Amino acid sequence: MKSVKSISVLGSTGSIGTQTLQIAEEFPEQFKVVGLTAGRNLDLLVRQIQTHNPEIVALADASLLPELKSRLNDNSPNESQTKLPQLTGGIEGLNTVAGWDKTDLVVTGIVGCAGLLPTLSAIRAGKDLALANKETLIAAGPVVLPELKKSGSRLLPADSEHSAIFQCLQGTPWADNARLSTGIPTPGLRRIQLTASGGAFRDWSTKDLEQATVKDATSHPNWSMGKKITVDSATLMNKGLEVIEAHYLFGLEYEHIEIVIHPQSIIHSMIELADSSVLAQLGWPDMKLPILYCMSWPRRLHTPWERLDLTKIEKLTFKSPDTEKYPCMQLAYSAGRIGGTMPAVLNAANEEAVDQFLKEKIQFIEIPKMIERACEIHKRDLNIKPNLDEILEVDFWAREIIREVVKKNS
Amino acid sequence: MKSVKSISVLGSTGSIGTQTLQIAEEFPEQFKVVGLTAGRNLDLLVRQIQTHNPEIVALADASLLPELKSRLNDNSPNESQTKLPQLTGGIEGLNTVAGWDKTDLVVTGIVGCAGLLPTLSAIRAGKDLALANKETLIAAGPVVLPELKKSGSRLLPADSEHSAIFQCLQGTPWADNARLSTGIPTPGLRRIQLTASGGAFRDWSTKDLEQATVKDATSHPNWSMGKKITVDSATLMNKGLEVIEAHYLFGLEYEHIEIVIHPQSIIHSMIELADSSVLAQLGWPDMKLPILYCMSWPRRLHTPWERLDLTKIEKLTFKSPDTEKYPCMQLAYSAGRIGGTMPAVLNAANEEAVDQFLKEKIQFIEIPKMIERACEIHKRDLNIKPNLDEILEVDFWAREIIREVVKKNS
Numbered sequence: 010m011k012s013v014k015s016i017s018v019l020g021s022t023g024s025i026g027t028q029t030l031q032i033a034e035e036f037p038e039q040f041k042v043v044g045l046t047a048g049r050n051l052d053l054l055v056r057q058i059q060t061h062n063p064e065i066v067a068l069a070d071a072s073l074l075p076e077l078k079s080r081l082n083d084n085s086p087n088e089s090q091t092k093l094p095q096l097t098g099g100i101e102g103l104n105t106v107a108g109w110d111k112t113d114l115v116v117t118g119i120v121g122c123a124g125l126l127p128t129l130s131a132i133r134a135g136k137d138l139a140l141a142n143k144e145t146l147i148a149a150g151p152v153v154l155p156e157l158k159k160s161g162s163r164l165l166p167a168d169s170e171h172s173a174i175f176q177c178l179q180g181t182p183w184a185d186n187a188r189l190s191t192g193i194p195t196p197g198l199r200r201i202q203l204t205a206s207g208g209a210f211r212d213w214s215t216k217d218l219e220q221a222t223v224k225d226a227t228s229h230p231n232w233s234m235g236k237k238i239t240v241d242s243a244t245l246m247n248k249g250l251e252v253i254e255a256h257y258l259f260g261l262e263y264e265h266i267e268i269v270i271h272p273q274s275i276i277h278s279m280i281e282l283a284d285s286s287v288l289a290q291l292g293w294p295d296m297k298l299p300i301l302y303c304m305s306w307p308r309r310l311h312t313p314w315e316r317l318d319l320t321k322i323e324k325l326t327f328k329s330p331d332t333e334k335y336p337c338m339q340l341a342y343s344a345g346r347i348g349g350t351m352p353a354v355l356n357a358a359n360e361e362a363v364d365q366f367l368k369e370k371i372q373f374i375e376i377p378k379m380i381e382r383a384c385e386i387h388k389r390d391l392n393i394k395p396n397l398d399e400i401l402e403v404d405f406w407a408r409e410i411i412r413e414v415v416k417k418n419s
Numbered sequence: 420m421k422s423v424k425s426i427s428v429l430g431s432t433g434s435i436g437t438q439t440l441q442i443a444e445e446f447p448e449q450f451k452v453v454g455l456t457a458g459r460n461l462d463l464l465v466r467q468i469q470t471h472n473p474e475i476v477a478l479a480d481a482s483l484l485p486e487l488k489s490r491l492n493d494n495s496p497n498e499s500q501t502k503l504p505q506l507t508g509g510i511e512g513l514n515t516v517a518g519w520d521k522t523d524l525v526v527t528g529i530v531g532c533a534g535l536l537p538t539l540s541a542i543r544a545g546k547d548l549a550l551a552n553k554e555t556l557i558a559a560g561p562v563v564l565p566e567l568k569k570s571g572s573r574l575l576p577a578d579s580e581h582s583a584i585f586q587c588l589q590g591t592p593w594a595d596n597a598r599l600s601t602g603i604p605t606p607g608l609r610r611i612q613l614t615a616s617g618g619a620f621r622d623w624s625t626k627d628l629e630q631a632t633v634k635d636a637t638s639h640p641n642w643s644m645g646k647k648i649t650v651d652s653a654t655l656m657n658k659g660l661e662v663i664e665a666h667y668l669f670g671l672e673y674e675h676i677e678i679v680i681h682p683q684s685i686i687h688s689m690i691e692l693a694d695s696s697v698l699a700q701l702g703w704p705d706m707k708l709p710i711l712y713c714m715s716w717p718r719r720l721h722t723p724w725e726r727l728d729l730t731k732i733e734k735l736t737f738k739s740p741d742t743e744k745y746p747c748m749q750l751a752y753s754a755g756r757i758g759g760t761m762p763a764v765l766n767a768a769n770e771e772a773v774d775q776f777l778k779e780k781i782q783f784i785e786i787p788k789m790i791e792r793a794c795e796i797h798k799r800d801l802n803i804k805p806n807l808d809e810i811l812e813v814d815f816w817a818r819e820i821i822r823e824v825v826k827k828n829s
Contacts, residue, residue, distance in 0.1 A: 176698065177698065178590070180587070180588070180590030181590075181719070197718075197719045200726075269729060269730060271729075279701070281727070282719045283719040283720060283721045283722070284708060284711055284719045284721070284722045284724070285708060285722050286700060286701075286708055286712065286719070287700065287702055288586065288587065288701070289698070289699045290696060290697065290698055291698070292696055305694065308607075309591070309694045309696070311609075311693045312695050317695065317697050319612075320737050324734045324735065324736045324737070325734065325736075325737075326735075327730050327733060327735075328733065329730045
């Protein structure tokens with residue numbers, strides 16, 4: 010093993026991206042940042058480039074490239090010392106960073122389906138991946154899994170729940186196969202339980218949800234995250250998406266994936282083994298730990314981070330999720346069970362519906378109704394073995410149909 | 420790997436022994452019982468012999484051998500079909516069963532220091548061990564560890580707390596070394612937390628303990644166990660002994676071994692890794708699971724046992740232990756830190772003091788005082804690198820001194 014691991018960060022100015030870069034700063038002897046991609050936040054990107062001095066940087070919006078270039082030139086204190094990175098843009102640029110030759114590990118922190126193509130580029134280039142972009146697997150599981158097998162890329166889950174399961178699985182007889190996903194025998198593993206905080210509305214009644222505002226829905230009680238995923242937590246769609254993600258990551262049938270409400274977010278998830286033993290991973294609700302584990306795996310790095318003290322928390326509580334209050338969970342389970350293109354439709358419809366909610370075009374409780382409608386219509390066009398183009402097509406279609414419905418209703 | 424594992428059970432009529440035999444009955448295709456040893460419970464031993472048809476049986480009290488023989492002959496329904504086992508007795512007999520050629524795994528369920536010599540015989544014969552007899556390591560760690568290294572025997576912990584740690588450790592970078600014990604580097608493991616139910620008196624005040632009767636002290640709230648260990652739970656000496664056991668099993672210094680009170684006994688123990696991640700093993704409070712894991716390790720067998728349901732338990736609580744109410748914990752930590760013969764004195768003094776309490780010769784709150792006295796006196800004779808004879812000698816001495824003190828006070 011090389012002593013320094015080279016990291017590329019897709020979505021470096023987002024929540025996962027900034028935390029990944031903080032870790033790289035905290036462990037300069039372990040990690041070197043070689044590639045960055047970002048959307049529109051040039052201020053932050055320029056600071057990141059100056060701090061980490063990467064070899065290549067891509068902007069999703071290529072039209073901003075001239076501005077980035079001029080800012081970097083203006084800000085460069087001493088041009089003879091600091092070599093400017095190679096700059097590139099658009100989807101081609103993102104793909105270039107994802108497959109960059111010097112990269113050992115690609116951290117994919119791009120929100121939503123936009124992360125799919127660069128993730129596939131990283132896989133095709135044989136890179137190991139820290140997957141924080143769950144939409145990639147959810148929408149494109151049927152395409153991603155065979156590519157993984159072909160290239161030998163390893164998919165390390167950065168989602169805290171899947172990281173918990175991945176950590177617990179390290180010692181099971183099944184752990185060697187953990188990245189091979191669906192279809193493999195699972196001699197040691199019987200069931201997984203994803204814990205859910207319950208999100209912003211866990212103490213609200215079903216009735217009160219009718220009045221929920223954007224501000225209400227974007228205040229998460231435990232986790233500091235991006236806006237879209239915070240709304241997904243409030244609808245519990247985030248947990249539903251994680252169920253599908255777990256299905257693809259760990260090769261379990263849906264009846265063996267359960268959700269349990271655990272408001273303190275201390276137990277990040279659990280596995281139940283064949284003999285009834287349960288293993289759990291615990292920690293403070295902080296994404297840095299699952300991100301670091303992807304970066305250091307299979308090693309553990311010493312951190313000075315605050316250690317978990319259960320006597321401070323005093324109690325951990327658990328209850329079954331309320332399926333009436335949170336219809337998104339069941340929508341996800343049933344889309345997952347149908348398979349094929351249906352999870353892609355679910356995911357795209359959700360992204361669009363959440364976007365419409367954030368723009369205050371629809372009510373909070375309309376989010377599941379919109380998604381259900383899109384999934385219902387898609388049943389007649391279901392494709393069980395889609396290729397990448399077909400997935401992108403249904404993704405596009407589902408967004409369109411949500412926008413149409415919203416327009417018609419307004 | 421052979422398809423059937425041959426098991427010998429030392430202390431077959433005790434709590435651990437009977438549960439081990441229940442497991443063997445439940446998984447007849449996995450386990451074959453080839454050896455049994457017992458103390459005085461002939462009724463149960465005869466039934467066990469008839470059920471499991473072992474090759475060899477030893478009675479600790481050799482004088483009971485003729486009676487056992489005649490009972491087996493009387494009860495044998497058809498002598499031509501059932502071959503009677505070879506019978507043997509005394510400490511020599513126990514050693515013979517422990518080292519029996521056909522045995523793959525020796526389960527040591529003998530309570531107290533009496534299990535030490537047969538355990539050493541099993542180790543010297545190169546047998547894998549399921550260790551439920553914690554006194555072996557506590558009293559004789561300095562002798563047992565080098566013998567393990569020499570013979571290549573593997574020491575699998577059957578204590579629920581240590582099994583939890585062992586299960587969690589399977590996936591750490593350190594797991595391969597887990598049986599090598601003290602002195603090894605521990606790159607992945609930073610700390611362990613042993614959970615304690617708090618025992619029979621967890622809701623009693625320190626003042627009320629003065630009135631505690633034998634009946635009070637032998638009613639454990641969660642675990643069904645033998646009398647001696649149930650009293651050890653009530654004094655929290657059991658947890659103190661487990662701290663020393665963990666020190667020898669996992670090679671951790673005492674400052675990295677903590678106790679946390681967890682009244683529900685659902686989290687059986689936890690490990691904290693270098694990066695601050697915590698792994699825990701959970702299950703109902705039932706010794707069958709840790710015993711089974713010793714028997715099936717490194718595999719997991721499918722069981723139909725009741726699965727853990729945290730939504731039924733609703734909450735898990737945690738608090739720091741009360742060192743004033745439970746002085747035995749600190750006595751164990753300090754004996755462990757002193758090392759050498761001191762843990763043997765602590766253990767023997769505790770066994771004798773608990774025995775005197777069970778005989779109603781001393782009060783419950785006198786148990787720690789007696790042990791402290793014995794340890795205090797032993798300081799002048801401390802032997803840092805004892806051999807087996809020297810350990811047996813201080814064990815004998817510590818029991819004597821407790822008996823003398825009790826006599827003088829009565």
